[in-house]
Amino acid sequence: MKRISLLGSTGSIGTQCLDIVRENSEKYQVKALTCGSNVKLLADQINEFNPELVVTADENDGRLLQKKYPHIEVMCGRHGLIEAAKIGCDMVVNGLMGMRGLEPTYHAVMAGRDIALANKETLVSGGEVIMDAVRKKGIRLLPVDSEHSAIFQSLEGNEGRKISKILLTASGGPFRGFTIKQLEEVTLEQALKHPNWSMGRKITIDSATMMNKGLEVIEAKWLFDVDVRKIEILVHPQSILHSAVEFEDKSVIGQMGVPDMRIPISFAMSYPKRLSSSREGVDFFGKAANLTFEKPDRSVFKCIKIAYDSSEAGGTYPVVMNAANEVFVDLFLKEKIRFIDIQNKLEKILESHKPTYNLDLEGIIEQDRIAREEAYKLAIK
DSSP: OEEEEEESTTSHHHHHHHHHHHHTTTTEEEEEEEESSOHHHHHHHHHHHOOSEEEESSHHHHHHHHHHOTTSEEEEHHHHHHHHHHSSOSEEEEOOOGGGGHHHHHHHHHTTOEEEEOOTHHHHHHHHHHHHHHHHHTOOEEEOSHHHHHHHHHHTTOTTOOEEEEEEEEOOOTTTTOOHHHHTTOOHHHHTOOSSOOOOHHHHHHHHHTHHHHHHHHHHHHHHTOOGGGEEEEEOTTOOEEEEEEETTOOEEEEEOOSOTHHHHHHHHHTTSOOOOOSOOOOTTTGGGSOOOBOOOTTTOHHHHHHHHHHHHOTTHHHHHHHHHHHHHHHHHTTSSOHHHHHHHHHHHHHTOOOOOSOOHHHHHHHHHHHHHHHHHHHHO
16 A cells, blocks of 8 residues: 655646546555645545645645545645655655645655655756765656656666667647747737646646647656756647657657557656556557657747756756746736736847846745746736
């Protein structure tokens, strides 16, 4: 019986994680659940999985839940997330959205917990600090993103063999083939319609701008200790090959599967074993009969270049890039800026950034706060 603490239980990753727990109830026990604002769904999850600890973002929500479930410990906010990350369990599944996933990840590592990580911003902003802690504590940090799971699986059994490059696949999002002029006319409704994946609103917009792929490049750099110049993005509209590794002899090993996040989630949760599934597999005579690959257009989707440049510059550049992107995406979701403004304003804020280096966790969090304030001021001018 593997004990799970699930951060972000009501989001896309969290609900799919609980699908896996539900299908394998003899293998998993839920110790903690954390939630943002969807308290109604959280209450349903409490009824079904009976955790020891529940965390809400809002204190009023927490008080209501404590009255309803007096036998369960209820905590709130940042402190609650940290306690959920440190709770006695076998694995922390981090399905949080955005930068707020960094601090709980760090505390989970320091508490010696294995982590299934779906929160890419953790490594984008705090990769050096987190990976140093992972090495010192000797815990497993298992990727949940479909692309990083594919790379991880491709590297299994190839330890010590030299990597020529990582081939990181991308669907291309809803605007593949668009021109800059067309991006200027994009609506929120269009941007939220991803062709292949069902995800949360923020990551769906990141996929549309292709910043999601830029974040994944930086995440792959830290997870697999590879220079970003050895990571190549392949636009693959069918989303069947989830990523691959080319070795020095030019052999390419990749992982294929239907676009279903429960596959990489279950692999991380069950590693080093695999869970049986009754879901449909790849139809090699249907969608997978014709797989295509193309280069992303960096002159149109500028977030890709922004991410590579920020990673190579290092220091606080990725922190600022990530913080500003979160601000601009949120403003776009609220229809306060245009879609094209996300990448244009990112370029502008990074051009004026004066970096610092070798920050600890507190320094990264403070730099993130400052960057958000600056990004908001820039956006509302």
